[in-house]
């Protein structure tokens with residue numbers, strides 16, 4: 001498990017921070033109370049995801065611990081008893097993640113929020129589009145302090161290419177004045193594909209005109225920053241926009257996903273899947289659909305209990321998303337699932353399903369220490385029919401035949 005180092009001489013503060021971190025994050029916490037023991041810790045066993053350090057320790061009254069921890073390339077949040085502008089500036093320019101005054105419980109909650117943010121940021125891609133290499137490097141440095149993955153582009157056209165290669169970019173930070181394609185045009189083009197809740201766009205410019213910020217926003221940017229900006233302003237804006245996007249995505253997920261398995265639900269399957277189906281029909285593309293149903297699930301519930309049944313549903317869902325990462329996996333209700341596979345012909349889909357059937361049948365599911373043998377039956381088709389409903393009914397008929405044939409079986413188009 002990842003570890004966080006906390007260096008603080010006040011037992012009370014140490015206790016609170018340790019408690020809040022353990023409550024809020026899936027990490028271990030190692031604590032030290034002075035510079036000497038911190039140095040020993042880092043020398044003997046210094047692998048830490050992040051550190052929270054007190055600026056004034058009994059054997060290090062002038063923030064020496066910050067240099068020590070930063071020297072080991074550990075992202076560091078600094079705690080301090082009192083606010084001092086000059087010191088804050090110095091610490092931020094040294095590359096600390098943030099500077100937090102120990103005022104109340106809220107300060108410690110903020111520290112935990114920052115640590116959680118750092119953990120998430122490692123998986124977040126940010127694209128920086130700016131024609132100035134110096135500005136790109138500067139922004140990249142700020143982003144890396146907060147552990148984001150950074151991509152770069154030197155104009156709008158290049159940014160579009162990078163976005164096409166990396167569809168999982170979550171944030172685009174773009175300058176206005178760039179050769180080839182400027183920031184406005186870039187924002188306009190990006191917004192034809194992705195809305196504000198799929199990709200956060202922050203516009204940048206060094207011009208004095210206030211109209212520019214309004215124009216960026218009107219073109220579809222989420223926010224705007226005027227250069228030069230303060231480190232903290234940059235990070236606060238970024239965090240704020242990212243949190244808003246994540247909140248909306250969480251709301252969308254709650255509406256589109258099944259609570260137990262976290263797979264897509266029936267409603268999402270028919271709305272989004274329906275669009276894939278329409279497109280495949282209109283463009284004459286391949287699209288395969290599989291329907292799966294666990295065998296004798298009632299018996300499993302009766303023998304081991306409903307909780308065990310729930311666990312099997314969760315584990316099957318997780319195996320399914322691992323086996324079919326590119327496709328729409330949905331729980332249609334009870335122990336019935338669908339997988340929509342755009343682009344696949346019947347043979348390809350059938351092979352995938354056969355492989356998955358074997359894997360599920362051969363690897364027992366675990367409920368505590370109990371091994372559970374689980375199989376499923378399935379139907380697979382790529383007969384598009386006139387609409388998704390009809391295709392669904394067709395594959396349902398195959399599933400019925402697979403059950404009739406003895407279960408643990410896949411039936412597909414002849």
Ligand SMILES: Nc1nc2c(ncn2[C@@H]2O[C@H](COP(=O)(O)OP(=O)(O)OP(=O)(O)O)[C@@H](O)[C@H]2O)c(=O)[nH]1
Nearest residue numbers: 293294295296297298299301306307309310334335
């Ligand atoms: N644990 C659990 N059980 C569920 C859930 N939803 C439905 N079930 C149970 O799934 C069982 C489905 O039973 P049946 O439709 O008779 O099907 P089966 O026993 O799997 O038999 P075959 O499909 O014919 O192989 C019922 O006992 C439901 O109570 C759920 O969310 N959790």
